[in-house]
Amino acid sequence: MRSLTFCGDLGHDAMSAVAAIVSKVDLPAHALLAEEGERSAYVYNLTAGSAKLYKSLPDGRTQVLGFLLPGDFLGLGDDRLGGLAAESLTRVSVCRFRRRDFDELQDRNPVLGRRLLSLAQDEIARSREQMLLLGRKSARERLASFLLGLYDRLEARGEKTDPLPIPMTRTDIGDYLGLTIETVSRTLAVFKRDGIISLDGVHAVRLLDPERLRFLATGDEADRAAAC
Amino acid sequence: MRSLTFCGDLGHDAMSAVAAIVSKVDLPAHALLAEEGERSAYVYNLTAGSAKLYKSLPDGRTQVLGFLLPGDFLGLGDDRLGGLAAESLTRVSVCRFRRRDFDELQDRNPVLGRRLLSLAQDEIARSREQMLLLGRKSARERLASFLLGLYDRLEARGEKTDPLPIPMTRTDIGDYLGLTIETVSRTLAVFKRDGIISLDGVHAVRLLDPERLRFLATGDEADRAAAC
């Protein structure tokens, strides 16, 4: 099964050790995998479906920190980490580990330890990119980056990307990009008008001009006027 | 010396192993410790002074990803990581490790490995907090968070915080908070007018009402009108 992609080349011993402590769980859409402030006793690895990770201010403003796709971990070393919640966007399947078991496994398997450090560093790199986006990019640049990011991640996992599936709502997208749903909607409308994308219903997009999108995403615009 | 705080309780062997591969370097203010796109052959641990970590868009917009204070690492596992630069803000002293030596040390010392994973997780937690700030907080909330963050970090290291030293320029602060220098300046002026802080020259602040600042930072405002 594809559930344990993360232990790919850990060797046979490690794989059976992993298999021994994992349990598979299915959950419906909109299920809370973790609540803000809670210290979860579990570590999850998503095997099907998608989820969002977020953090909120007391008055309800929320920031989506990332979307989890199949293969992604949730709760790694997070036990202590600052109030942050996770919710499934679709029906999901997860592999669940009791945290204690997982930590122990990690202590006995240096390769796994190194793998986890490497995952943490990937996450740091992605966070940095996102900080640049949130701090300095325009709405168009944010949406372009978002679409390409989703595309690239699915591509990298060998999932289909032609009608690019968008499992999250406009609200989730807005909360991820630091925008309102209206701005998300309007900006996508402009991309459509400009022939950069086409909407295939609300939860799928076709990237008609990825080239142009790349330019937009990095701010290399040279944004020639788009007539009406 | 305080240079090797990170290996505090690693044990004697590890400490001498560390000592064997480290070299101490002093650099002036505004020195580049790493350039965007470069793959540095070194890992640094800052022992005195401060520095900024940043990332830029092709047109020059830049996002400061964080400020390094004494004890902080630079370049951990970063070799590959997406173009990101570091520059000293003041005169700095650093402990420099050749990356290869450092990786090797890490492989032989599981405690060090765990320590690094933990540092990486701290960094992820801080990044998440910053994403919430950049995506959802107002200018006042950002500045309040910034001042308190600086205060807390110095406090935690036992540095003096009464006149809170602000080694970075307004430009750096703006680039860190996703604001312009004008907005930074104006917002600090408002804090001053409201008696929340007092400016002690341009590179030192006195937090007169940390309480209030905490409320501001978390958006718990209840922002009673401030008369003129």
Next chain:
DNA sequence: CGGGCATTTGATCTAAGTCAAATACTGTGG
């Protein structure tokens, strides 16, 4: 002591937010 940068302050502009309706989906039960 003065030149050059950093900061502050003021006036104005604008991208994105807010408020308010239409429309369009989605899932459900008949």
Next chain:
DNA sequence: CCACAGTATTTGACTTAGATCAAATGCCCG
């Protein structure tokens, strides 16, 4: 399979926080 209810999305009109442009100061540091 269809209609309907309830939500999600789009679209439009208007507002605003923060950006931009433009001068004054202020502050190092040689």
